[in-house]
Amino acid sequence: MTPVIRIAVSAATAALLFAGHAMAQDYTLRPRHGGLSLTTGFQPDPVILEVSAGGEIDLSESETVEDCVGHVSPEPTFSLNYRSGVRFPLIFIAAAESEDVMLLVNDPIAGWHCRAPGEVGAAQAHFLAPLSGRYDVWVGRVGDSEERVEARLVISEIVRTLQRSDDAAEEE
Helix, strand or coil: CCHHHHHHHHHHHHHHHHHHHHCCCCCCCCCCCCEEEEECCCCCCCEEEEEEECCCEEHHHCCCCCCCCCEECCCCCEEEEEECCCCCCEEEEEECCCCCEEEEEECCCCCEEEECECCCCCEEEEECCCCCEEEEEEEEECCCCCCCEEEEEEEECCCCCCCCHHHHHHHC
16 A cells, blocks of 8 residues: 555544544533532522533434434533432433423433433433432433524422423413
């Protein structure tokens, strides 16, 4: 193989490797909206964060997470260092006013948990016996758009019933 062909093959291989890595969710990157450390029984409960949801990664094409739909950024939306106890579950909820959003959580033992929006338009991930450690959370946008939307990420240990305001109006 000539030196020119060898260089071209090496450059093409490197480009493919780096392109694949750049288009994946990466928990080693700095979270877009920072992080927090909490210990079981934390107050106030819930913790409510204003975040942006969405990004350029289409999870339906992800090799890391199967059967997951939505668009997320490469970096986590938020990172939680959690010290668990024996009494409470750990709950993440993502919701937006006018868009469906989803959750992707990487737990302390590198397990991936993908949650689509439920009947109330919010995505919820419940850890009934949470482990101590780092939880990296992506709030994604459901649909074909890579545009970001404003959303809320709620972290709680109290199970709540969520209801959209338009559902409540219909019941009156």
